[in-house]
Structures are given as C-alpha cells and as structure tokens.
Amino acid sequence: MAMRKPPSRPTIAEIAKQSGVSAGAVSYALNGRPGVSDETRKRILEVAREVGWVPSTAARALRGGGTATLGLVITREPDVLGIEPFFMSFVAGIEKVISARGYALLLQVTPDPERELQTYREWWSARRVDGIFVTDLAIDDQRLPIVNEIGLPVVVVGDPEYSDGLPAVGSDDAAAANAAMERLAELGHKRVAHITGPERFVHTHVRSEAMARAGERLGIQVVAEVNTDYSVAAGTSACHQLLDAANPPTAMVFDNDLTALGAVRAATGRGVDVPGELSVLAWDDSPLCELTVPALSALSRDVSAYGADAATMLLNVVDGSTDVKSVRSSVARLVDRGTLGPAPR
Amino acid sequence: MAMRKPPSRPTIAEIAKQSGVSAGAVSYALNGRPGVSDETRKRILEVAREVGWVPSTAARALRGGGTATLGLVITREPDVLGIEPFFMSFVAGIEKVISARGYALLLQVTPDPERELQTYREWWSARRVDGIFVTDLAIDDQRLPIVNEIGLPVVVVGDPEYSDGLPAVGSDDAAAANAAMERLAELGHKRVAHITGPERFVHTHVRSEAMARAGERLGIQVVAEVNTDYSVAAGTSACHQLLDAANPPTAMVFDNDLTALGAVRAATGRGVDVPGELSVLAWDDSPLCELTVPALSALSRDVSAYGADAATMLLNVVDGSTDVKSVRSSVARLVDRGTLGPAPR
DNA sequence: TTCGTATGCTTAATCGATTGAGTAGTGACA
DNA sequence: TGTCACTACTCAATCGATTAAGCATACGAA
Numbered sequence: 246m247a248m249r250k251p252p253s254r255p256t257i258a259e260i261a262k263q264s265g266v267s268a269g270a271v272s273y274a275l276n277g278r279p280g281v282s283d284e285t286r287k288r289i290l291e292v293a294r295e296v297g298w299v300p301s302t303a304a305r306a307l308r309g310g311g312t313a314t315l316g317l318v319i320t321r322e323p324d325v326l327g328i329e330p331f332f333m334s335f336v337a338g339i340e341k342v343i344s345a346r347g348y349a350l351l352l353q354v355t356p357d358p359e360r361e362l363q364t365y366r367e368w369w370s371a372r373r374v375d376g377i378f379v380t381d382l383a384i385d386d387q388r389l390p391i392v393n394e395i396g397l398p399v400v401v402v403g404d405p406e407y408s409d410g411l412p413a414v415g416s417d418d419a420a421a422a423n424a425a426m427e428r429l430a431e432l433g434h435k436r437v438a439h440i441t442g443p444e445r446f447v448h449t450h451v452r453s454e455a456m457a458r459a460g461e462r463l464g465i466q467v468v469a470e471v472n473t474d475y476s477v478a479a480g481t482s483a484c485h486q487l488l489d490a491a492n493p494p495t496a497m498v499f500d501n502d503l504t505a506l507g508a509v510r511a512a513t514g515r516g517v518d519v520p521g522e523l524s525v526l527a528w529d530d531s532p533l534c535e536l537t538v539p540a541l542s543a544l545s546r547d548v549s550a551y552g553a554d555a556a557t558m559l560l561n562v563v564d565g566s567t568d569v570k571s572v573r574s575s576v577a578r579l580v581d582r583g584t585l586g587p588a589p590r
Numbered sequence: 591m592a593m594r595k596p597p598s599r600p601t602i603a604e605i606a607k608q609s610g611v612s613a614g615a616v617s618y619a620l621n622g623r624p625g626v627s628d629e630t631r632k633r634i635l636e637v638a639r640e641v642g643w644v645p646s647t648a649a650r651a652l653r654g655g656g657t658a659t660l661g662l663v664i665t666r667e668p669d670v671l672g673i674e675p676f677f678m679s680f681v682a683g684i685e686k687v688i689s690a691r692g693y694a695l696l697l698q699v700t701p702d703p704e705r706e707l708q709t710y711r712e713w714w715s716a717r718r719v720d721g722i723f724v725t726d727l728a729i730d731d732q733r734l735p736i737v738n739e740i741g742l743p744v745v746v747v748g749d750p751e752y753s754d755g756l757p758a759v760g761s762d763d764a765a766a767a768n769a770a771m772e773r774l775a776e777l778g779h780k781r782v783a784h785i786t787g788p789e790r791f792v793h794t795h796v797r798s799e800a801m802a803r804a805g806e807r808l809g810i811q812v813v814a815e816v817n818t819d820y821s822v823a824a825g826t827s828a829c830h831q832l833l834d835a836a837n838p839p840t841a842m843v844f845d846n847d848l849t850a851l852g853a854v855r856a857a858t859g860r861g862v863d864v865p866g867e868l869s870v871l872a873w874d875d876s877p878l879c880e881l882t883v884p885a886l887s888a889l890s891r892d893v894s895a896y897g898a899d900a901a902t903m904l905l906n907v908v909d910g911s912t913d914v915k916s917v918r919s920s921v922a923r924l925v926d927r928g929t930l931g932p933a934p935r
Numbered sequence: 936t937t938c939g940t941a942t943g944c945t946t947a948a949t950c951g952a953t954t955g956a957g958t959a960g961t962g963a964c965a
Numbered sequence: 966t967g968t969c970a971c972t973a974c975t976c977a978a979t980c981g982a983t984t985a986a987g988c989a990t991a992c993g994a995a
Contacts, residue, residue, distance in 0.1 A: 254715045256981055267945050272983055280984095282943060299715035303651035304981035307950045312648065314696070323682035323894050328877040330672040337668035340699040349718065351659070352697045354685040370599045370644035372951095373694065477881065506881055532673040536822065536851055537882060549668050601951055612975050617953055627973060649951035652980045717981095 255296040263296070264289045275300075306372050315343060315559060316351045316374035318361045320381060323354060328503065330531045331548055335402075338552025339378070346560060348375075362391055369397045376563045378402055378555055382413075382447040400559040402551075405571035407447045412562055414555045416575035418448065421544045422455035424579045425526055429496050430463045433588040434524065438494040440471045440483045440508070442501055452500060452528065468494055473504050480507025488517060495588040496524035502531045505541055509584060520586030530580060540582035551575040600641040608641070609634045620645075651717050660688060660904060661696045661719035663706045665726060668699060673848065675876045676893055680747075683897025684723070691905060693720075707736055714742050721908040723747055723900055727758075727792040745904040747896075750916035752792045757907055759900045761920035763793065766889045767800035768807075769924045770871055774841050775808045778933040779869065783839040785816045785828045785853070787846055797845060797873065813839055818849050825852025833862060840933040841869035847876045850886055854929060865931030875925060885927035896920040 257275070261268045266285060273280040274289040275298075281289070306312040317339070319332055326332065339350060351374055355361045365388075368374045375398060379388055382403025389409040392399050401413035429437055439456045441449045453470060460467035471486070473479035480499060484507065487493055499505035505527035512523050519525055519539060527534055530545035554574040561569050602620070606613045611630060618625040619634040620643075626634070651657040662684070664677055671677065684695060696719055700706045710733075713719045720743060724733060727748025734754040737744050746758035774782055784801045787794045798815060805812040816831065818824035825844060829852065832838055844850035850872035857868050864870055864884060872879055875890035899919040906914050 254717070257983095258981075266943095268982080269946075269984075270944060272981095273944090276983085278984095280943070285943080297711075297715065299712050301652070301981050302716045302718050303648050303657065304950090305983085306648035307646070307652050307952095307981080308983055309950065310983075321682075323679070323686060326682045327675040327679040327893070329678070330675075333674070333678050334668070334672040336697065337666075337671045337699050340697075341668060344698060344700070349713075350697050352681065352685075352695050353689060354682050355689070366642075367644050370642065371647045372599070373647050503881075510883070533878065533881060536848075536878060538855070548672070602953095603951075611973095613952075614954075614976075615974060618974090621953085623954095625973065630973080646951050649980090650953085652951080652982095653953055654980065655953075 254301075255293075255298045256301070257298070259296060260289060260292050260298060263292045311375045311563070312372060313348050314351050314374045315339070315348055315556070315563075316353070316365075316368050316377040317380070318353045318355055318364050318377070320355050320358055320361045322356060326354065330533075331529070334548040335380075335552040335555075338549035338554075339556040340552075341549070342553045342556035343560065348560070358388065362388060365392060365395060365397060369395050376400070376559050378559060379411075382407060383445045384447055384450060386447075398559065398562045400555050400562060400569075402555050403447050404451050405573065406451075408571060412558060412569040413571040414551070414558055414575070415571070415573045416448075416546060416551065416577065417573040418451050418577075419455040419458070421528070421577035421579075422452065422459045424577070425498060425528075425544055426456065426459035426463050426465060428579055428581070428585065429498075429524065429526075430465055432496075432524065432585065434465060434494075434496045435588065436466050436468055436492065436494040436496075438468050438471070438487050438497045440473060440480070440487075440497060440499045440504060442473060442475050444472050449500065456498065473501070475501045475503055477503050477507035477510075480504030481511040484508035484511035485515070488512070488515070488523075495522075496526070496585075498526045498528060500528045502527040502529055502534050502541065502543060505543075505584075506533060506537060509537070509539070509541065520584050522589050524586050524588070525584040526579075528577070534580075534582065539584055542579070542581045542583065542585045544577040545580045546575045546577045548575075599646075600638075600643045601646070602643070604641060605634060605637050605643055608637045656720045656908070657717060658693050659696050659719045660684070660693055660901070660908075661698070661710075661713050661722040662725070663698045663700055663709050663722070665700050665703055665706045667701060671699065675878075676874075679893035680725075680897040680900075683894035683899075684901040685897075686894070687898045687901035688905065693905070703733065707733060710737060710740060710742060714740050721745070721904045723904060724756075727752060728790045729792055729795060731792075743904070743907045745900050745907060745914075747900050748792050749796050750918065751796075753916065757903055757914040758916040759896065759903055759920070760916070760918045761793075761891060761896065761922065762918040763796050763922075764800040764803070766873070766922035766924075767797065767804045769922070770843060770873075770889060771801065771804035771808050771810060773924055773926070773930065774843075774869065774871075775810055777841075777869065777930065779810060779839075779841045780933065781811050781813055781837065781839040781841075783813050783816070783832050783842045785818060785825070785832075785842060785844045785849055787818060787820050789817050794845065801843065818846070820846045820848055822848050822852035822855075825849030826856040829853035829856040830860070833857065833860070833868075840867075841871070841930075843871045843873060845873045847872040847874055847878050847886065847888065850888075850929075851878060851882060854882070854884070854886065865929050867934050869931050869933075870929040871924075873922075879925075879927065884929055887924070887926045887928065887930045889922040890925045891920045891922045893920075 257271045261271045274286040380402040401408040404415040405413040471483045527543040530543035534541035534543045602616045606616045619631040725747040746753040746756050749760040750758040816828045872888040875888035879886035879888045
C-alpha cells in the first residue's frame with residue numbers, strides 16, 4: 246500500500262507566506278486586533294478562508310489562552326447510566342450552547358468520587374479544560390473546597406444554597422413541591438407520602454424541606470419519608486411498606502421515575518387501583534413515564550434547557566466575569582398523565 | 591476580595607531545577623528512555639511524584655505527540671437523546687477502556703451529518719483528537735471516504751462489510767437472527783413480520799438479509815417488512831397495519847425496543863392478547879423492556895462491552911498498528927421475558 | 936528642514952515537552 | 966600517552982499562536 250500523505254494542516258505561518266507578511270501580522274488580522282491595515286487584513290482573511298485554517302487548540306492552550314474545552318465528570322456505575330436519561334439530555338443541552346461558541350465537551354465516567362477529584366486535578370494540571378460542571382451535589386460536598394482550591398472555573402449543578410459560594414444553577418424545587426401539593430390538595434388528599442432518594446444528595450434534602458413546608462401550608466400531612474436508592478425494587482418495597490401501615494397515605498410522591506414505576510407495579514399487583522385508590526406522582530420526568538400503562542404523572546423539567554443554562558453560566562465564568570449570579574433556572578411543570586385521582590374516602 | 595494565586599502547575603523545568611539536571615534529562619527519565627543513570631532517574635521520578643507533575647497535553651499535542659483524546663460525534667436531535675439508552679452505555683464502555691490508558695473522550699452532539707463532518711475536519715485541523723468513532727453507519731456512507739481522506743484514525747461502529755475497508759466493530763446480526771427465528775420456529779410460528787428501522791442504516795439492511803435467510807432455512811415466511819423511524823407511534827401503526835392484513839403474522843420482530851412497545855400497546859388495545867395471540871420480540875434491549883407489563887422479550891446485547899471493544903480497537907489504530915482486524919464483537923442473547931408464546935392455530 | 940507621532944508592519948520571546956546533536960568524563964586497551 | 970567507545974548528560978531547535986518591543990515610512994506641524 247502506498248504511503249498516503251495526510252493533507253497538511255494549515256498554520257498561520259503558511260498563511261503568512263501566501264500573504265507576504267509575517268506570522269505576527271496574520272495573528273493580528275485573524276484576531277481582529279489593531280496593527281494591520283484594512284486592506285492587508287482582508288487579504289489575510291481571504292487566504293485563511295481559502296486554505297481552511299483552524300487555530301491549533303494545542304498551541305493556544307500552551308500559550309495559556311485556554312483550550313476551548315469544558316469538562317464533565319459523571320460518577321456512576323456504567324450499568325446504571327443506560328437507564329438514566331438525565332445526563333444525555335443534559336449533555337445535549339450543554340452542547341447546543343458551547344458548540345456554537347467553538348467549545349467542546351470532555352466527558353469522563355468514573356466509578357467513585359475519589360477518581361472524580363483525581364480527574365479534576367489532572368485536567369487542570371494538564372490544561373485540558375477551561376472549566377467544569379459539578380453535578381450530583383451532596384451535603385457537605387467534599388469536592389467543592391478542593392475544586393475551589395485548585396482554582397478551576399466551575400459551575401455547580403444543584404441548589405445555590407449549598408454550593409459553597411460557587412456559582413450554581415439549580416431547579417426551583419420549592420415551586421415544584423407547591424405545584425404538586427396544591428394539585429393533591431385540590432384532589433382532596435390529606436395524607437401524602439414522600440419517597441426520597443439517597444440522603445447525601447442536596448436535592449433530597451431540599452425537596453423534603455419543600456414538601457414539608459407545602460404540606461403545612463395546605464393542611465396536608467406528609468408522612469413516612471423513605472430513603473431509596475432510586476431503583477425500581479426500592480420503589481416496590483417502599484410502596485408495600487407504606488400500604489401495609491396502619492393509616493396508609495392516599496397519594497405518593499417519588500423523587501424519581503423508576504421508584505414511582507416500581508410503586509405503581511406493586512400497587513396494581515396487590516389489587517390497589519391507580520389512580521382510583523392511590524395517586525402516584527414522579528418527581529423528574531422521563532420517557533419511561535409516557536410508556537407505561539397507566540402513564541405516570543410527573544413533575545417534568547426541561548433537562549436540555551437546564552444543561553444549556555449551566556453551559557451559558559460556565560462560559561461566563563471562564564470568560565472571567567467576576568459576578569456570575571447563581572440562579573434557579575429549571576422550573577418543573579406538573580404533567581398529569583393518569584396516575585393522579587381524587588382521594589378515596 | 592483578595593486575589594487568590596492559583597497553585598502553579600508543575601512543569602518539567604521545575605522538576606529539572608529541583609533535581610539539578612536539565613529539562614532534557616527529566617524528559618528522558620519520565621519517559622523511561624535511556625540517557626540517564628538509574629540513580630538520577632530515581633531521583634527525578636521521586637521529585638516528579640512529589641510535586642504532582644502531570645504532562646501538559648497541550649505541549650505534547652503541539653510537538654505532534656498526540657492529544658490523548660478520542661472523539662465521538664453523536665448526530666441526533668437533542669430531544670431524542672434522552673430516550674436512547676444506547677449512547678450512554680456505549681460511552682461508559684469506551685470510558686472504561688480509555689481512561690485506564692489516560693485518554694479522554696471528546697463528545698459532540700450535532701443535529702445533522704454535515705456538521706458532523708465539519709466537526710471531524712476541525713478536530714483534525716486543530717489537533718484536538720487522536721482518533722474518532724463513527725457510529726450510525728449508513729449504506730454508501732458519505733462520511734467514510736472523507737474521514738479516510740482526512741487521514742484521521744478511525745474505528746467504524748457497524749458491520750465490517752460496509753466499512754469501506756476501515757477497521758470496524760460490528761455485531762453478529764446473523765447469529766441473532768438465527769437465535770430469534772429458531773425460537774420462533776420452536777414455538778410453531780410460520781408467519782413472522784420483521785419491522786425495521788430507516789432504510790439508510792446498514793444494520794437495517796443486514797438484519798433484513800439475516801432474517802430472510804434464517805426464515806428460508808427454517809421454513810418460516812418473513813412477511814411485510816415495514817420501515818419505521820424507531821418511534822413508538824410508528825410501532826403502533828405498523829402493528830395495526832399488519833394485524834389488519836388478510837393473513838396476519840403470528841409473531842413480530844422489531845428492530846427497536848420503542849417500536850416494539852408501541853406494538854404491544856396497539857395489540858393489547860385492540861384486544862389481541864400478547865403473547866397468547868401475538869408474539870413480540872424487540873431487537874436491541876433496553877431497561878424499558880423490563881419495566882412494562884408484560885415485560886418485552888428482546889435480543890439483548892452488552893452495549894457497554896461493545897463500546898469497550900470499539901475503544902480497544904481505536905487505541906490500536908491510534909498506536910499505529912497496521913493490521914487492525916475488523917470484528918463482529920457484539921453477540922445478542924435472546925432474553926425471553928414474556929412476550930413470546932406458542933403460535934395460535 | 937526637522938522634530939514628533941501615528942501607522943503598519945517585523946522580530947523575537949514565550950508557553951512545555953521532546954529529541955537530535957553535541958560534549959564532558961571515565962575506563963579500556965594498544 | 967593517545968584514542969576509541971561508552972555513559973550521562975546538556976544544548977538548542979521544534980511544534981503554532983500570541984504579543985511586547987522595535988523599526989521603518991509617511992505625514993503634519995513648527
């Protein structure tokens with residue numbers, strides 16, 4: 246096989262030669278800085294376009310000018326990732342914003358938080374990324390002080406109250422809780438169970454608070470919080486446990502769609518009609534909710550837009566804006582598909 | 591606020607100073623090349639470990655030594671991505687292999703193939719990646735000759751027969767088809783419908799071929815191929831259409847889990863019992879299949895392992911191995927969950 | 936005419952790692 | 966003692982883009 250010469254990648258030196266000026270002049274021209282006449286600039290830009298010049302990220306990064314790359318580490322067991330629709334939508338939203346600005350996304354999947362931190366350190370030392378997204382915010386999150394110390398530009402995806410002063414995008418869980426509880430109140434429910442996720446997550450905590458407050462306000466008793474690991478099985482057993490109790494709730498709100506599905510199955514399986522005898526609501530929507538029978542009512546967020554907001558914010562941080570304001574961007578909307586009904590008497 | 595000095599990232603020069611040798615010597619030592627005494631090497635490595643040195647990818651890339659980055663472009667509408675469990679599992683599998691080798695994954699989501707190609711060009715010109723994965727292989731795929739011309743190391747994810755001579759990892763769809771049809775034959779089915787995906791995809795073509803051949807061998811009539819866009823709605827309408835025909839099939843094989851789900855719903859909805867009167871099988875498994883009632887029987891692949899194989903192969907290509915053999919790595923396993931039954935008479 | 940000074944460039948250094956070419960120093964051997 | 970071969974280094978150039986500093990040329994004003 247003949248050795249095929251790969252097409253040479255054009256550099257500014259090449260453009261300089263063809264334009265009859267120095268490399269420095271080309272750089273000024275390409276970056277829209279003063280120092281070249283309009284005529285020369287035009288000629289240089291024309292040549293650059295012709296040869297299809299693209300700046301070398303490597304050279305720019307070496308110069309200290311940034312890598313045009315943002316980083317996202319996902320800490321999950323690989324097997325679980327397939328089921329979680331969140332990240333793919335989130336990534337898609339990020340992409341929409343950053344690719345328009347010429348940024349790319351560096352993705353890493355790690356099995357544990359320790360290696361996640363290790364990755365941040367290496368990315369920073371090797372100048373691989375200009376900034377990172379930190380997701381899955383936990384109570385007293387160990388990652389925040391370290392990331393802060395490293396000095397890596399960051400946007401926290403989670404409640405701003407818990408972001409240790411770092412810029413954050415969160416979702417307005419209080420509003421979501423209100424919407425959910427108001428609907429349940431309208432339907433006459435007096436006893437509602439809230440089945441949450443792992444205790445360590447900030448949003449588990451925030452949601453519990455919000456639900457309790459909304460319950461107080463509306464005269465609804467929020468009973469028996471149960472922490473789950475978000476699995477279908479956990480939803481099933483939580484449902485059984487709650488229904489077996491002395492005074493079972495008439496509605497259940499699950500922090501996650503999988504657990505809600507498990508619950509619907511469990512209820513239906515033991516002859517409890519949904520939504521006739523039990524109303525079920527999933528916090529966080531997913532395509533799964535639409536596919537089951539009955540289709541799951543859910544608090545739905547635009548995850549893609551959420552990602553886009555996070556990306557916009559991180560780009561601002563990277564650009565050096567000093568006063569990037571944390572926001573609660575994502576607002577959940579109650580989508581009633583068929584598992585919400587009036588409280589049985 | 592006081593200006594916080596970011597911790598300086600250690601360079602080879604720093605190590606050289608602390609070790610009392612030149613930067614060149616440090617480089618030799620760190621890369622395990624001859625030119626330094628064992629004693630000096632040990633001292634240098636010790637210092638490097640102490641200061642936490644990490645090689646600058648930027649500098650290495652500039653030198654032409656590679657970027658330790660692989661690229662994956664996903665061409666999909668952002669909204670669809672959430673439902674597709676494939677990519678997340680695939681990415682997880684890739685990660686497992688490449689992160690162990692110090693490689694990272696650059697991810698881009700583009701809405702159309704044109705911008706996908708543009709991304710490849712830019713990545714190459716800017717030296718952002720050492721190699722790429724090309725997925726969603728199409729018949730007469732326009733991307734292959736162009737990627738080949740650019741000279742970008744590549745692994746095609748799809749049938750090797752159609753990879754234009756480029757190294758490829760595919761799945762053994764013929765074996766899967768045989769497994770499926772043999773089971774259906776055992777169950778006494780004589781008329782089976784095969785509902786495929788978009789015609790342009792290679793695997794649509796390959797699977798149709800395989801199904802036809804298996805049917806011939808086993809004396810099963812494969813009827814009425816219907817091309818769908820993989821949506822639930824398409825599955826629903828395909829099912830109705832097939833059941834309305836003069837001589838309806840007793841089993842349906844869907845190239846995709848969503849369409850299969852739509853079909854089960856459609857059948858159940860019109861009073862056709864699954865699997866009593868109609869057997870349904872999904873080609874390509876997903877968590878969705880386990881969550882519905884009845885749970886969908888499927889041809890299940892280990893997508894994560896598939897990604898791992900692709901990554902291993904791409905790393906070999908990047909390393910310059912000249913004879914990287916294409917393989918059909920992924921083997922589907924028939925998982926019977928409850929939508930397969932004996933043919934009604 | 937001569938001194939600013941503004942314009943439009945060129946030069947050279949820089950970022951961090953790599954590597955071919957050079958150079959001390961040591962020891963062996965004729 | 967001279968020289969050949971080695972070892973263990975150092976030196977300097979390189980990759981591509983950026984940018985401070987320098988340097989002609991032209992133009993206007995005194």
